[in-house]
Amino acid sequence: xxxTTLHIKDMHCSACHHKIRQSLDALxxxxxxxxxxxxxxxxxxxxxxxxxAELLLQIETSGFQPTLLNQTGQTSPGDRQMLKRLxxxxxxxxxxxxxxxxxxxxxxxxxxxxxxxxxxxxxxIFCIPVVSYxxxxxxxxxxxGWPRHLSINMDTPIALAITIAFSASVFNTWRGxxxxxxxxxxxxxxxxxxxxxxxxxxxxxxxxxxxxTAALPREVLRLQAxxxxxxxxxAVQAGDLLWxxxxxxxxxxxxxxxxxxxxxxxxxxxxxxxxxxxxGGARVYAGTFNRGSxxxxxxxxxxxxxxxxxIDRLADQALASKNxxxxxxxxxxxxxxxxxxxxxxxxxAGWLWVAPEQALSATLAVLVVSCPCALSLATPxxxxxxxxxxxxxxVMVKNPRxxxxxxxxxxxxxxxxxxxxxxPTISNIQALGNLTEADCLHYxxxxxxxxTHPLANAFKHLHQEPLPELQDVTVHPEGVYxxxxxxxxxxxxxxxxxxxxxxxxxxxxxxxPQTLLNHKAVYLAAEGQPLARFNLHNPxxxxxxxFVQGCRARQLEVTIVSGDTDSQCQQASAQLGLQAISRSQPxxxxxxxxxxxxxxxxxxxxYVGDGLNDLPALATADVSIAMLETSDLVKxxxxxxxxxxxxxxxxxxxxxxxxxxxxxxxxxxxxxxxxLAAIPLAxxxxxxxxxxxxxxxxxxxxxxxxxxxxxxxxxxxxxPELNNVPASGQPQTGAG
Amino acid sequence: xxxxxxxxxLSAVLLGVAAWAFVWSVNHKQFDDLxxxxxxxxxxxxxxxxxx
Numbered sequence: 001x002x003x004t005t006l007h008i009k010d011m012h013c014s015a016c017h018h019k020i021r022q023s024l025d026a027l028x029x030x031x032x033x034x035x036x037x038x039x040x041x042x043x044x045x046x047x048x049x050x051x052x053a054e055l056l057l058q059i060e061t062s063g064f065q066p067t068l069l070n071q072t073g074q075t076s077p078g079d080r081q082m083l084k085r086l087x088x089x090x091x092x093x094x095x096x097x098x099x100x101x102x103x104x105x106x107x108x109x110x111x112x113x114x115x116x117x118x119x120x121x122x123x124x125i126f127c128i129p130v131v132s133y134x135x136x137x138x139x140x141x142x143x144x145g146w147p148r149h150l151s152i153n154m155d156t157p158i159a160l161a162i163t164i165a166f167s168a169s170v171f172n173t174w175r176g177x178x179x180x181x182x183x184x185x186x187x188x189x190x191x192x193x194x195x196x197x198x199x200x201x202x203x204x205x206x207x208x209x210x211x212x213t214a215a216l217p218r219e220v221l222r223l224q225a226x227x228x229x230x231x232x233x234x235a236v237q238a239g240d241l242l243w244x245x246x247x248x249x250x251x252x253x254x255x256x257x258x259x260x261x262x263x264x265x266x267x268x269x270x271x272x273x274x275x276x277x278x279x280g281g282a283r284v285y286a287g288t289f290n291r292g293s294x295x296x297x298x299x300x301x302x303x304x305x306x307x308x309x310x311i312d313r314l315a316d317q318a319l320a321s322k323n324x325x326x327x328x329x330x331x332x333x334x335x336x337x338x339x340x341x342x343x344x345x346x347x348x349a350g351w352l353w354v355a356p357e358q359a360l361s362a363t364l365a366v367l368v369v370s371c372p373c374a375l376s377l378a379t380p381x382x383x384x385x386x387x388x389x390x391x392x393x394x395v396m397v398k399n400p401r402x403x404x405x406x407x408x409x410x411x412x413x414x415x416x417x418x419x420x421x422x423x424p425t426i427s428n429i430q431a432l433g434n435l436t437e438a439d440c441l442h443y444x445x446x447x448x449x450x451x452t453h454p455l456a457n458a459f460k461h462l463h464q465e466p467l468p469e470l471q472d473v474t475v476h477p478e479g480v481y482x483x484x485x486x487x488x489x490x491x492x493x494x495x496x497x498x499x500x501x502x503x504x505x506x507x508x509x510x511x512x513p514q515t516l517l518n519h520k521a522v523y524l525a526a527e528g529q530p531l532a533r534f535n536l537h538n539p540x541x542x543x544x545x546x547f548v549q550g551c552r553a554r555q556l557e558v559t560i561v562s563g564d565t566d567s568q569c570q571q572a573s574a575q576l577g578l579q580a581i582s583r584s585q586p587x588x589x590x591x592x593x594x595x596x597x598x599x600x601x602x603x604x605x606x607y608v609g610d611g612l613n614d615l616p617a618l619a620t621a622d623v624s625i626a627m628l629e630t631s632d633l634v635k636x637x638x639x640x641x642x643x644x645x646x647x648x649x650x651x652x653x654x655x656x657x658x659x660x661x662x663x664x665x666x667x668x669x670x671x672x673x674x675x676l677a678a679i680p681l682a683x684x685x686x687x688x689x690x691x692x693x694x695x696x697x698x699x700x701x702x703x704x705x706x707x708x709x710x711x712x713x714x715x716x717x718x719x720p721e722l723n724n725v726p727a728s729g730q731p732q733t734g735a736g
Numbered sequence: 737x738x739x740x741x742x743x744x745x746l747s748a749v750l751l752g753v754a755a756w757a758f759v760w761s762v763n764h765k766q767f768d769d770l771x772x773x774x775x776x777x778x779x780x781x782x783x784x785x786x787x788x
Contacts, residue, residue: 036769043769080762087758095751115737122744126751 001031004052005043006066008059011035016064017042023062027054079197082137086193089134093186095126100183113176120173123182131166135189137196138162158192160337164367184696191700216286216303220251223296233303242297244290246477252286253301253308263292263477275453275477287612291453292477340370347683358685365682369692370675374699378667379404381707386660389710393652394644402623402639403657404664409603410596411551411650412589412621415562415572415580417610419647420538422629423457427537432530440532444524446470447480447495455522458536476500491526501525540575547647548576554654556606559596561589563613589617597622608650610634623657625650659710667703674699 017035024030029047044055059066099119106116142159165181172178221228221243228243233251244250256262259280266276266288275291286306344366351359383400390397413419429437445462450473470482479496494501501523524531551558560580562569573580581592593605607621610630618624618638626638628645635641642649678695681687
């Protein structure tokens with residue numbers, strides 16, 4: 001019996017569930033199916049004989065597009081293991097605390113010695129599973145690479161504190177004198193596990209391990225002796241001739257064979273949303289889409305050597321170097337832990353020389369009082385609170401390190417789909433013939449319902465209305481042809497570029513000439529007679545201006561980096577009063593970010609993008625943010641994902657991360673001050689271990705409470721106009 | 737206070753049962769998907785389901 005989890009991106013409602021269920025029912029060996037509508041996943045339990053490929057095929061035949069999820073998309077066994085440890089620690093902690101309360105009360109009111117020992121032994125027994133089972137991950141991390149080389153990391157102080165506190169307590173219980181710290185051990189383990197568990201779950205979400213090249217088609221059509229033979233992509237050699245169908249994705253780099261002409265969608269590589277025409281011999285790249293008629297491609301590079309693969313590697317490298325940064329807490333631990341150990345040894349030696357009977361008590365007091373609980377909690381507690389706060393605001397932080405980035409100075413933002421809305425809209429309609437504008441729109445929408453061109457999305461909102469049933473519809477790369485039903489006159493209509501409609505755009509002198517290819521006018525014509533011209537544009541998002549103003553208020557410099565042409569960029573930059581860098585290829589964007597970092601005195605950079613062509617830039621920037629309307633791949637490579645279409649959510653992220661760093665600084669300051677003040681007291685025997693334990697617990701508690709303050713502060717974007725964004729796009733917090 | 741000699745082992749047994757129950761429920765994926773059940777109400781599929 002095994003389970004497979006599939007992600008089905010076009011599964012929207014219970015009717016879809018029903019359809020998928022029916023299609024899978026046809027397979028033998030399926031035991032159960034569980035649908036998760038929020039994550040659009042189905043988990044299938046099936047016999048071992050059923051392969052994931054069969055499931056995929058079966059769902060595909062029912063008209064859906066499933067993708068196989070690997071472990072990271074679902075609750076992993078690691079998550080479950082962590083949850084078990086957390087639960088057991090919680091249960092044991094309650095028991096230990098209960099016993100310890102009796103012991104504390106006894107310390108003040110008097111307690112029979114035998115009774116106290118009985119309670120101590122009981123607490124010890126309840127504490128054993130905590131140390132031997134729940135705290136295992138800390139020990140494992142702390143002793144990683146041991147004994148060959150000792151690495152002092154975040155878990156070293158935790159493991160050390162648990163070991164010392166527990167072994168000292170056992171020793172004291174056994175000899176029947178001195179204090180015990182079972183409650184501290186259990187509580188500390190529980191709290192640390194809790195923080196880890198939350199962190200792990202947050203990180204596991206949405207992390208679809210994917211790469212650009214993995215999205216390429218696996219099967220291609222090779223021309224062999226004039227026949228199209230389907231072969232695996234890996235079998236393709238340089239020099240092979242491949243047939244690229246209309247609508248297909250180009251699997252690898254190559255040249256257009258002979259005199260063919262191809263209409264390509266290169267948005268993946270260049271970010272340019274308009275399609276380009278390439279002629280025989282021209283170079284075409286893997287990952288681009290063929291929007292025109294089919295053509296023959298002569299392979300020049302294997303898929304792993306293609307430009308797309310190079311971009312993929314670039315992104316991965318940048319990501320790896322970013323994650324390689326040592327965390328502050330680890331750096332602190334590396335300095336602090338040896339210092340504590342040295343101090344404890346010194347105390348022990350000193351007391352042995354002066355008064356040997358007090359040596360253990362004083363040494364323990366030093367170790368307990370200086371236990372870097374507060375220090376090790378200082379950063380994670382603040383980060384966790386920040387993550388929760390941002391989640392409430394519709395911002396999902398996947399890489400908590402993004403919150404730690406300081407000196408944010410420059411914001412780089414992609415234009416199409418990021419600063420502007422992802423779909424074009426109709427800005428105005430000019431009737432050129434004898435039909436009214438409303439009629440023209442009606443007919444154009446009916447035709448565009450068949451089109452696949454991105455500009456056709458401008459008519460999408462009209463598809464809900466009753467549209468005429470067209471006949472003889474043919475879809476061309478530059479437009480759609482169709483005939484009205486006899487009842488409505490039977491006229492043949494064309495919608496698309498001026499060329500396609502047989503219109504000379506210069507003849508209509510009202511507006512400058514524009515074609516469908518280099519933007520943004522769509523024509524409607526009936527048998528060569530122009531009927532209407534639809535002017536389209538990608539409007540700025542409603543809150544683009546508020547976003548720019550907010551950035552200015554926060555001393556952030558905003559620059560548009562776009563793959564689009566100069567004129568398109570200028571329009572947006574003039575409207576918002578921003579600098580713009582147009583015609584940026586993915587590599588150019590990376591270079592721009594690097595240069596900005598150097599010139600701005602190492603001020604940090606933030607990149608906001610939505611396209612696959614933004615990937616290297618997202619990986620290079622110190623903080624990367626992916627918009628809501630983008631692919632899983634982009635989301636998986638960005639540090640931060642917006643869960644609402646609001647740009648102003650980015651400002652909220654900036655505010656919360658600033659607040660978060662402030663809290664971290666306060667926490668670290670407090671933890672250091674406490675340790676500096678308490679260690680001398682303990683070393684000279686002024687603080688008995690129970691005072692030390694109290695000090696340690698309260699300092700940890702203070703650090704936690706300080707972090708929780710962040711959850712309460714609601715109005716982050718305090719200027720009212722920033723909050724006037726339509727609430728319709730706001731997802732429910734907590735869902736997904 | 738002799739009663740403690742009974743109560744302490746008893747609480748240990750109860751703790752064991754509680755821990756076992758929790759571990760069992762985690763192992764049986766009771767905590768894997770906390771969203772789905774809340775969304776089931778929207779599933780208007782009334783037909784008898786042989787799988788669930």
